[in-house]
Amino acid sequence: QQPVQSPQAVILREGEDAVINCSSSKALYSVHWYRQKHGEAPVFLMILLKGGEQKGHDKISASFNEKKQQSSLYLTASQLSYSGTYFCGTEYAAGNKLTFGGGTRVLVKP
Amino acid sequence: GAVVSQHPSWVICKSGTSVKIECRSLDFQATTMFWYRQFPKQSLMLMATSNEGSKATYEQGVEKDKFLINHASLTLSTLTVTSAHPEDSSFYICSAPDVYGYTFGSGTRLTVV
Numbered sequence: 001q002q003p004v005q006s007p008q009a010v011i012l013r014e015g016e017d018a019v020i021n022c023s024s025s026k027a028l029y030s031v032h033w034y035r036q037k038h039g040e041a042p043v044f045l046m047i048l049l050k051g052g053e054q055k056g057h058d059k060i061s062a063s064f065n066e067k068k069q070q071s072s073l074y075l076t077a078s079q080l081s082y083s084g085t086y087f088c089g090t091e092y093a094a095g096n097k098l099t100f101g102g103g104t105r106v107l108v109k110p
Numbered sequence: 111g112a113v114v115s116q117h118p119s120w121v122i123c124k125s126g127t128s129v130k131i132e133c134r135s136l137d138f139q140a141t142t143m144f145w146y147r148q149f150p151k152q153s154l155m156l157m158a159t160s161n162e163g164s165k166a167t168y169e170q171g172v173e174k175d176k177f178l179i180n181h182a183s184l185t186l187s188t189l190t191v192t193s194a195h196p197e198d199s200s201f202y203i204c205s206a207p208d209v210y211g212y213t214f215g216s217g218t219r220l221t222v223v
Contacts, residue, residue, distance in 0.1 A: 002153070032211055041203055041217040042154070047210075087153060095207045097144055100154045 001026060003090045005101035012078045012108045020073040020104045022088030031064055031071040032089040032098060078108045112138050112208040116215025123194055123222055131189045131218045133204035140206035143187035148201040160187045194222040
């Protein structure tokens with residue numbers, strides 16, 4: 001079952017913040033976040049495991065709410081390089097397979 | 111970190127011909143390889159899972175006779191698109207689980223004319 005991502009698209013000015021959500025109807029083992037630029041392969045951002053945790057890398061962070069089976073990706077003080085399509089990938093068991101959400105297109109304008 | 115090398119990065123072929131895409135794990139053993147397909151402006155959809163030494167598992171709606179998957183060794187998995195048609199034009203990408211999570215190949219853009 002494909003996780004549900006929201007919003008589908010967001011337009012930001014440089015320096016603004018955004019939140020992207022990823023929800024599953026099934027219990028998750030892990031959530032993976034990727035960013036894909038047009039014509040390129042997805043680039044791994046971070047992985048969150050069940051047990052509920054938060055992680056961060058530079059000004060991009062994420063949380064995993066195990067009770068809600070939802071993960072959120074936070075783009076803080078967005079930069080032009082943050083533009084792209086963000087995908088969450090959910091895993092229901094370790095090493096099982098990744099099922100991707102529909103993606104969220106992010107456009108950061110100067 | 112782990113690297114999966116995918117070739118070719120792009121290919122243009124005539125309708126009715128076959129195309130082979132290779133994915134090699136360079137510094138780790140990939141007993142499992144996941145094959146995804148991505149149409150423009152859409153998400154990555156899992157096509158099949160290959161396991162070294164056994165038959166591939168195909169997702170519902172994916173024709174196994176059209177998309178031949180072979181996992182010849184612990185470092186090589188191939189996807190062959192047989193009798194390609196324009197509707198098979200897409201971005202194909204492989205992924206292998208590793209100690210960090212999943213490592214993706216760089217993708218292959220297939221255009222069937």
